[in-house]
Amino acid sequence: MREIFHGVYKWQEKLWTKNLVPGQRVYGEKLAVYNGVEYREWNPFRSKLAAAIKKKLKSLPLYDGSKVLYLGVAEGTTASHISDIIGSRGVILGIDISEKCIAKLVQVSEERKNILPLAADANRPETYAEYAKEIMPDIIYQDIAQKNQVEILEKNARFFLGKGNFAMLALKAPSIDSTSNAKRVFSEQESMLERSFEISEKIPLEPFEKKHRFYLLVRK
Numbered sequence: 001m002r003e004i005f006h007g008v009y010k011w012q013e014k015l016w017t018k019n020l021v022p023g024q025r026v027y028g029e030k031l032a033v034y035n036g037v038e039y040r041e042w043n044p045f046r047s048k049l050a051a052a053i054k055k056k057l058k059s060l061p062l063y064d065g066s067k068v069l070y071l072g073v074a075e076g077t078t079a080s081h082i083s084d085i086i087g088s089r090g091v092i093l094g095i096d097i098s099e100k101c102i103a104k105l106v107q108v109s110e111e112r113k114n115i116l117p118l119a120a121d122a123n124r125p126e127t128y129a130e131y132a133k134e135i136m137p138d139i140i141y142q143d144i145a146q147k148n149q150v151e152i153l154e155k156n157a158r159f160f161l162g163k164g165n166f167a168m169l170a171l172k173a174p175s176i177d178s179t180s181n182a183k184r185v186f187s188e189q190e191s192m193l194e195r196s197f198e199i200s201e202k203i204p205l206e207p208f209e210k211k212h213r214f215y216l217l218v219r220k
Helices: 048-054 077-086 099-107 129-135 149-160 180-191
Strands: 001-003 008-011 014-018 031-034 037-042 067-071 091-096 115-119 141-142 166-172 195-205 211-218
Touching: 008 037, 014 048, 014 077, 014 166, 031 048, 037 077, 048 077, 048 091, 048 211, 067 077, 067 129, 067 149, 077 091, 077 099, 077 115, 091 099, 099 115, 115 129, 129 149, 141 149, 149 180, 166 180, 180 195, 180 211
Parallel strands: 067 091, 067 141, 091 115, 141 166
Antiparallel strands: 001 008, 008 014, 014 037, 031 037, 166 211, 195 211
């Protein structure tokens, strides 16, 4: 196992995270024991963050104890690996509008105590502000396939993210405009992002995800 970022390992050309809850799988992933420690395989076809790492992401601002506001957490595939990375001192407030997804995430969070699931609309950060401000997030992670993806991130950054803090955004071009050229869509969205963020990295996610880009952003 070779550590490539804090809490992220490469072994046999695959990505792994140390399992915070040994013996527990979240989405049917492979488990492996190396030098007496259990790791979970991180599938880049199931996680856009893993895809970005495979596509040579240079920086990953997640550490032991990080506080993460996760918008579009779904059933917790990527969140569970972030949970491994940030450890028991960290916390993820996972927001999703789907009560069905949140119900499944609640089951995951029964063992993973650093995940706090909340059914809410990421378009309306004021409705969960009291919960987010309680954890004081130092990073926002967003994966929401809606037309106004950038606007959602900007709203939440204004509420919760301090200057110089990071955001990570998985941007899906067809969800914004399915009729336009994806490169044009990305260019337009990047101009919007630059109102509130510096774009530190931008990574196309093919072949893992079509017409997606992953952004590492710094709050202005």
